[in-house]
Amino acid sequence: MLDVRHFYIHIPFCRRKCRYCAFYSLEYNSAMSAQFIDSLKQEIYRTSKNYSGGSVYENSTIFFGGGTPSILDTKTIEEIISLIRSEFDIENFSEATLECNPESVSKNKFEQLRNAGINRISIGVQSLDDVILNFLGRIHNSEQALDAVDAAIDAGFENISTDFIFGIPGQTQQQIIGDIDKIIVRNVKHISFYSLTVEKGTPLAKSVATGEIIMPSSDEIAEQYYSATELLSNAGFVNYEVSNFSLPGYECQHNLAYWNGGNYLGFGPAAHSFYDNRRWHNVKSVGEYIARLQMGKTPMDFSEILSSAERFEEYIMLRLRLADGFSVKTAAEILSIDVEILWSVLKKFIESEKMFKKGDVVALNTENRLLADGIAAKIVEEVFDEIE
Template sequence: MKELGVYIHIPFCSSKCYYCDFVSFSNQDYKIAGYIDYLKREMDLYKEYLKDYTVKTIFIGGGTPSYLEGHFIVEILEHLDKNFNLKQVEEITIEANPGTLNGKKLYQYKGAGINRISLGVQSLNDRLLKSLGRSHTSMDFFRNYELIREMGFNNINVDLIFGLPDQTIEDCINTLKKVIDLGVEHISYYSLILEENTMMKKWYQEGRIQLPQEEIERQMYHRGIDLLKDSGYKHYEISNFSKEGFECKHNLFYWKLKPYIGLGIGAHSNISNKRFWNHSDFKYYYNSLDQGKIPISGEEIIDKDMEIAEYMILGLRLVKGINKKEFANRFKLNIEDIYKGVLDKHEKGGLLYTDHEWVRFTPKGLDLSNLVYVDLLP
């Protein structure tokens, strides 16, 4: 059977963070129960379509999935099990915000098979958390972290953001040190991106906030990488670090261009050379399901040239890079048949390293990756 990743979108949260551009809504708790019912109906529609696939990873994201009562999450996973083949699932992740977890929820998660908790911490400086519109404090994180461990979870990710307004290098490194000292299995270390239609983007354009200079932001990244590596974490993807054996299996489905299905409002899917995405509006999402249709808003057929380009761009996000043999097995072509000129150019420029087995970014290339990506597009 073919392997599949499943993403489930929970769009509810206690408040909208100032930098967030995800499909998420606050103060709409009255919609939760109805939304879960429609989510189940979407699963029902996929049962026949995905009968030849076995699910390897499940990721429940948002929004803030942990904002919901635990029984809703249990219902979702139980219904998924009725419609999808979950016999070989290796990893089930739920995203959680500090302060939204309690013993009852964690007990329910564990009983439902969830074995990985991803905590949206972002910073351990309360002043910075407030400036981001986060609803938790650093103490909320430490309390919830302790509780997660007490409940027996041994695979925890912490999301951190650097390059924040008024953030210093020292503050950034101090947060990292505190998280490392706890012994978390996985750390995602992202640079702040000001997305369109967010409060922070608006404030930046109005001159109300300032971001660190690019040189400072790069120091935050490189000093962070050095600290994480020195602390025993493997740098396996541009922004992701893990202890041995704790890489995020679900995200590897994305980066290796393996098939995945997205369930829920605004969710994206990529399967059988087709990319498609669900309606981002409750009304249209519900109307489609009321008519017995999968709630797709748009789709795109991926031809071979685009598939190869995406495989390269996503694969180069992985620090070990792209395996030439795996490339040849997938596309029945050698990587040099298509990209010899690009590889030679960027190897001479010091952005790529190639040998008889691998193509990967150099440390300099990781910083200037867009220069390579542009040349990979068909």
């Protein structure tokens, strides 16, 4: 039996689609949701026959993402957690996260979620300005967002994360700082802080293409990011990943498992999985997902074994986003190259103070965090050029 301890559940429904969103989700429909849950349980049950988690209480995680997982009733969430625990032999989850949107929660619902085994709540606040929320196409307002945070606290959740978006047209640095201040004073332990990206096929992309909406410049975006970083750092938050900040001990263990190359299983439409150098994902369409499982077929749509070059690229891309950086020795071993080749490429990034070196580890200097993806891509390209 194989061993797995990290689980992702994709709930593909939302009340309404946000203007900027490219995640796979449909508008909620109770009949389809019921069929989806039956299929999801089938997928979990069938997959479990090949794996075993083995009672690893300390570091087993489950993450309900989406979509809007809080759209489901609590009994369904509890059933899914119980099914995974029993089928994968998990004694308990050390971290069980549920993503929520402010309009679909209450103190009562949060209490039920705690009883169902959820111990970490991630709330999609995005902004505390009603004009900005309206621009984004969110269906909640700022008061509902703060009420949701307060309700989670009142229900006894200690580990609460809030998502914020910056780089929104019309948004000011002062607004962002004010929003984060209102969250910090509530003793929220974790903040995810993402730049608004214009994703292909979204209504936002169409408006940007026609010139109806003009996105902020990269300088404005950087100013917003670094001013928020400074505020959070002064409040004791650690910027442990480019877009993620937490008080010490409250880093998201589930996401750290992804970023550190751990094995995980994803269930639901469009869910991704990774196990021992193999990654795969399910069909995107909820209808096809349901149909396949009802016919006894696999919902898997794509599967590949990663080559050493792909593993190397993934290792650098993911690890350079982490404050802890990457081990040069491990990276060289993945690609089976002499470690000196890698050091020769890294030398100029270190000399130009983009990165620093500590023993075998290299990481980005704080002021270059926002450039992580570009620098990682450059390192990979230069290493490949060296060994060609």
